[in-house]
Amino acid sequence: MSAILPTDLHCPRIQMSPAGPELSRIVAGMWRMTEWGMSVDQRIDFIEQCIDLGVTTFDHADIYGSYGVEGQFGEALGRKPSLRDQMQLVSKCGIKLVAPQRPQHSIQHYDTSASHIIGSVEESLRQLRTDRLDLLLIHRPDPLMDFDEVADAFSSLRKAGKVLHFGVSNFSRHQFEALNRRIALATNQVEFSPLHTAPMFDETFDGLQDLGIAPMAWSPLGGGRLFNGGDAISENLRRVIKGIADELQQPFASVVFAWIMQLPCRPVPLTGTGRIEAISVAVAATRFTLSRSDWFSILRAARGHEVA
Template identity: 75%
Template sequence: MADLSCPAVVTYAGGLTLSRIVAGMWRMNEWHLTPPQRLDWIEQALAMGVTSFDHADIYGGYGVEASFGEALALQPSLRDQMQIVSKCGIKLVSAARPAHTIQHYDTSASHIIASAEHSLRQLRTDHLDLLLIHRPDPLMHFDDIAGAFERLRQDGKVRHFGVSNFSRHQFESLNRRIALATNQVECSPLHVAPIFDETFDGLQDLGVAPMIWSPLAGGRLFNGDDAAGARVRAAIQQVADELQRPFGSVVFAWIMQLPSRPLPLTGSGRIEAVREAVAATQFSLSRSQWFEILRAARGHEVA
């Protein structure tokens, strides 16, 4: 279970601590930074208290982990100040993986172990703080996954485990076999399904804090020209004006106000965007302001 009392971090039984704001590395190679510039970005994030960095083996066409590791190698002592998260279980058709002939899932024990070991080499570290199964696999076998996780833990290669995009039942089924630290799911004012489909309720019941990908709806909150995007954007801006806070900060605060205490990921290479996310840990919305955004998100009154 997680200790949800501290606004800056979430600490789990077993010793895992993650920052309330997690740096998402998905697009790092699109930022076109040199290794020293990547290192500077990492150092600025750490200075703001963003100590958790989210990866996946497939990010950047199997290239982001290596880019991050290259930067970290310039200042290896930073490793002790951060938590590195990665994911496995998706096989992409890619020039980097010529043997892959069809995009598919693979949650076999052999693939989980091989992927984790490859991530360690790419990231130039001896352990992952947290490893997630990236997507539910129709062919996944819960006992096999738990066995692979336990072997990685015994070998000292991965310290904690979790999943991503799992339903409540899928999470609880695997969690009964091996303790899971988190479920990383999509949530934003334009994607509120986890609030109502028992995903967050189930995690709150277990004392597990979810991680959140795409909290800004992939940019639709800023520039989407659809009716829902415009409606939600106007509601958020109204709250931002009332609180005299940046638009992005209000979105992150809205998500973090959920009682399961979600940990949202940033996805931007702009350090100012990370700073706005961090600022969201310092204030909260009134209940009426929170529901103004939810009403806009759903397009109707709550009752």
Template identity: 50%
Template sequence: MSLIKKKIHPNGPEMSHLIAGMMRLNDWNLTITQRIDFIEKCIDLGITTFDHADIYGAYTNEKLFGEALKERPDLRDQIEMISKCGICLTTENRAAHKIKHYDTTPDHINSSVEKSLQNLQTDYLDLLLIHRPDPLMDAAELADCLMNLISDGKILHIGVSNFTTAQYELLQSKLDVPLVTNQIEFSLLHLNPIYDGTFDQAQKLNFSPMIWSPFAGGRIFHEESGVAGRVRHHLEEMHQKYQADIDQIALAWLMTHPSNPLPVLGTGNVDRLKSAVSATEINLDRQDWFKLLKASRGHDVA
């Protein structure tokens, strides 16, 4: 099967229902030919959206991906590229950074976007996300910068990552175009978006949130804790009922939420991506959904 693209906001881009996360691209040790093959196999599965950030791989991963596109420029029109900026890491690749910090000034955002475009071998980003809320963010100044990037055709859409609802509303109030998503952490071991208003805001504003760490960094499968053990036990109990592996059920649980989340999958294993695509076909029973919620929280709903 192959995924069908969906609009993540009424005025936003079409993205694939599952997103290929490129955070660990440098760890996969792929040749350029293997990187091209990976991109092609993702496209064949309907996973056409690729999630980057300038900092991934200590500022090297975007270039690795771009090397593949330089060899196969025809692939660019078949995919959507997301990148993020605003975090400044301390690394030998950025000697000027003496401490990890955030920077949402126009100089930094413009410079980051230019580097991402150059490294990714593209003229535009389908979506730019501000990676983390910056306590020194001047919302009006940042909004002007982002609108100029749109006017220049360097980015097509704007979103945020890890923003609270108040931070989202602040930046939105200064923009002439809608923010189209908030990329946030959500999993059976991290339920905050259900209760802190993030998913409520997504439904109110009609955007699909993007989900990073949908398997809690693998802790669902390996962590020896009470909560992980309970969740794993109930996922294994549902294996026969749904004829699905526990990772597929855990993914289906996330995607059942009516805000229509888009999970970001950080794997270079194509078989795992195929498994995730199959998970989009699972219709999780409402009571099973609440059974897993109870397993995570350790108690019934009120």
């Protein structure tokens, strides 16, 4: 049975940390925007439809679309500047890609030096056609990362009004806490889905819950494997989720998003789609919770064994 989504969907908001930003409960991930084939007007329409749903937070990185996504999004903001004050902009830096847009890069590598962080922010602001980022994340942990240098760069950007809040992405619990001791962080954006449950068991989520900080979850649908994965675990997981979705008369993906958001550390899932219907399905997940038995049925199918 296909679920009929309510017409009055509106995404709630969430305080990411005690002194952190307030973001929408579902975040619109922009990393595939250059693949969507949208005109500037279509991008404006898409952004406006997201905002109408209450999805007001848009996730970027300098490298997305081979350094092209922020510019495409910025074209839309440049055409309609009034949209900027209705949204929160998140971006990331710290990876240098080998790309035609960066001919000076001879090898893909990490760079979390203060000069690169500050330069990346200034370029993101230029591309996005805005004067500030609401949240800046270090994209990946860097073996050459100096925590004190990163904290100093963050402090400089905050003092200049160019970035309001800071966080990280793909950091371990220890890496997060080491930087958080030097400057308050608002989130750790990590991969999480029923097909990638490691953050539940490697102390990442436990540590964030202890600090009252909400993680962000990228690839919540397993990069599409929940829909089309042919391996035994994906197929069994799909059957279990579909059975719960049919019983609840909710869309399949809504059940997955609800499962993620039910964790007490309050994960904030990112979408990765240019289809407003798919974003509506994610928002619908904010309106219901799973029974404990249904929640653990999904976990059992994800892990392939009972909890004890």
